[in-house]
Amino acid sequence: xxxxxxxxxxxxxxxxxxxxxxxxxxxxxxxxxxxxxxxxxxxxxxxxxxxxxxxxxxxxxxxxxxxxxxxxxxxxxxxxxxxxxxxxxxxxxxxxxxxxxxxxxxxxxxxxxxxxxxxxxxxxxxxxxxxxxxxxxxxxxxxxxxxxxxxxxxxxxxxxxxxxxxxxxxxxxxxxxxxxxxxxxxxxxxxxxxxxxxxxxxxxxxxxxxxxxxxxxxxxxxxxxxxxxxxxxxxxxxxxxxxxxxxxxxxxxxxxxxxxxxxxxxxxxxxxxxxxxxxxxxxxxxxxxxxxxxxxxxxxxxxxxxxxxxxxxxxxxxxxxxxxxxxxxxxxxxxxxxxxxxxxxxxxxxxxxxxxxxxxxxxxxxxxxxxxxxxxxxxxxxxxxxxxxxxxxxxxxxxxxxxxx
Numbered sequence: 001x002x003x004x005x006x007x008x009x010x011x012x013x014x015x016x017x018x019x020x021x022x023x024x025x026x027x028x029x030x031x032x033x034x035x036x037x038x039x040x041x042x043x044x045x046x047x048x049x050x051x052x053x054x055x056x057x058x059x060x061x062x063x064x065x066x067x068x069x070x071x072x073x074x075x076x077x078x079x080x081x082x083x084x085x086x087x088x089x090x091x092x093x094x095x096x097x098x099x100x101x102x103x104x105x106x107x108x109x110x111x112x113x114x115x116x117x118x119x120x121x122x123x124x125x126x127x128x129x130x131x132x133x134x135x136x137x138x139x140x141x142x143x144x145x146x147x148x149x150x151x152x153x154x155x156x157x158x159x160x161x162x163x164x165x166x167x168x169x170x171x172x173x174x175x176x177x178x179x180x181x182x183x184x185x186x187x188x189x190x191x192x193x194x195x196x197x198x199x200x201x202x203x204x205x206x207x208x209x210x211x212x213x214x215x216x217x218x219x220x221x222x223x224x225x226x227x228x229x230x231x232x233x234x235x236x237x238x239x240x241x242x243x244x245x246x247x248x249x250x251x252x253x254x255x256x257x258x259x260x261x262x263x264x265x266x267x268x269x270x271x272x273x274x275x276x277x278x279x280x281x282x283x284x285x286x287x288x289x290x291x292x293x294x295x296x297x298x299x300x301x302x303x304x305x306x307x308x309x310x311x312x313x314x315x316x317x318x319x320x321x322x323x324x325x326x327x328x329x330x331x332x333x334x335x336x337x338x339x340x341x342x343x344x345x346x347x348x349x350x351x352x353x354x355x356x357x358x359x360x361x362x363x364x365x366x367x368x369x370x371x372x373x374x375x376x377x378x379x380x381x382x383x384x385x386x387x388x389x390x391x392x393x394x395x396x397x398x399x400x401x402x403x404x405x
Contacts, residue, residue, distance in 0.1 A: 074147045075129070079105045081140025095123060095146050105144070113311050113379030115359055120149065122359055122379055128153055186210055186217070238277035240305055240313065241266050246281055247303060251288045260292060261300040268307045273378070275358045283351035287317040287374050290347070294321030294372060311380055318373040324366040332364060 075092030077085055077100070085100045085108070093100055096108055109131075112121035119131050132145040189210035193203060244266045255262045284303065291301040302318045324332070331337045335349040355362040360378035 074145055077105065077144040077146065078136070079142045079144065086141075092146055095127075095129060095148075097124075113359070115379070126150075128359075186214055236277070237272050237274050240268050240273055243273075243277055243281060243284075244303070244305055246277075247284050247288070250281070250285050254289060254292050258292070259298040260295055262288075262302075263300070264303045266305045268305050268313055273313060273380070275378070276354075279354045280358070283347075283354050283376075284315070284317065286347045286351060291317055291319035291321065291372070295319050296321065313378045313380055315376040315378070316373055318371060320371040323368040323370050324364065324372055325368055329364055329366055333362075 073091065075095045076089045077092045077096075078087035080086045083105050085103050085105055088096075088100050100108065109121070112123065114120065115122050115128050121129055121131065123129060127148055127150045130147045130149045132147070134143045134145070136142060189206045192198065192206045193210065198206070244264050248262075248264045251262065251264075288301060288303065295301060299320045302316075304314075304316050304318075306314050306316075308314050333348050333352045335346060352362055355376055355378070358378050360376060362374065362376045364372065364374050366372035
């Protein structure tokens with residue numbers, strides 16, 4: 001009995017010791033946990049403080065960027081992966097017209113006529129903007145920067161004018177013989193006309209040759225003056241069909257006595273155009289004259305006015321002559337470049353300037369042995385409004401027979 005009591009007491013003592021050990025372990029674990037919670041709380045507080053600081057900095061940066069976008073002189077448009085406009089600054093809205101949010105960028109862009117190249121567009125108010133596209137990094141979409149290049153284009157035109165004046169000065173001496181030769185011929189014909197014994201048939205022949213030489217001199221002088229003079233092309237509303245009719249009337253004499261099929265077709269349903277009708281008529285006469293010379297003895301010359309796209313008027317002058325070699329075709333719009341013995345090489349340079357003054361472009365398509373086509377594309381002003389106020393150029397070109405080669 002005593003031994004049993006002693007064993008029970010011993011077991012109680014052992015259990016108490018185990019309990020004390022567990023209690024100490026729990027106490028230590030609690031203290032460790034409490035220390036860890038305190039440390040995590042400090043770390044969380046520090047992380048939260050850093051996060052708040054970062055958010056504040058990002059908010060400040062976002063505000064600065066927003067202010068920068070608002071004050072930028074250029075327009076900024078953000079396009080998502082679907083091609084929708086999701087953000088833009090006030091300048092872009094001013095350029096392209098409100099509202100823009102949610103519109104397809106393609107539709108907005110296609111409503112603006114192209115100026116010289118697809119990266120330059122004409123705005124309804126007459127300004128010219130340049131487009132620069134950049135990707136959105138890892139996001140699908142693009143950022144478009146719209147820059148007003150109207151003033152820069154004016155400065156470029158002025159610089160081109162100065163260069164052409166310089167080139168004109170250098171060419172005066174070499175062009176002197178081109179004036180002297182027809183002048184000497186005209187004087188010779190005039191001296192023949194002064195003979196009292198000259199019969200009527202010879203008198204008429206010499207008078208016609210004298211008139212032709214004088215007209216040739218006049219055209220050469222007009223080309224040089226038109227190229228050198230900086231002026232403003234008068235703007236007015238004129239009929240495309242009337243332009244084509246005048247072209248037919250002025251070019252018919254070029255075909256007299258020549259087996260050339262000459263056709264003028266107006267397929268445009270846009271009856272009116274704003275610009276300088278005389279200047280456009282002059283360069284078209286030049287192009288037809290060149291085509292007649294290229295065809296030579298027999299062939300065809302065709303002029304077509306058409307609207308292949310709704311916002312543009314296309315005019316083409318085609319012939320079935322021998323064509324133009326590629327090395328010559330690359331230079332035909334250069335001032336003073338000519339393959340003619342009596343040409344000034346100014347006609348096509350003037351044509352290019354007049355077309356650019358109408359915010360259009362002119363180019364040549366030709367292959368040796370397959371004829372030549374000169375194409376002119378003119379933008380139809382948005383809403384039928386006149387060309388912008390900065391529409392400028394040299395005095396109207398009234399014709400000439402030495403446009404290119």
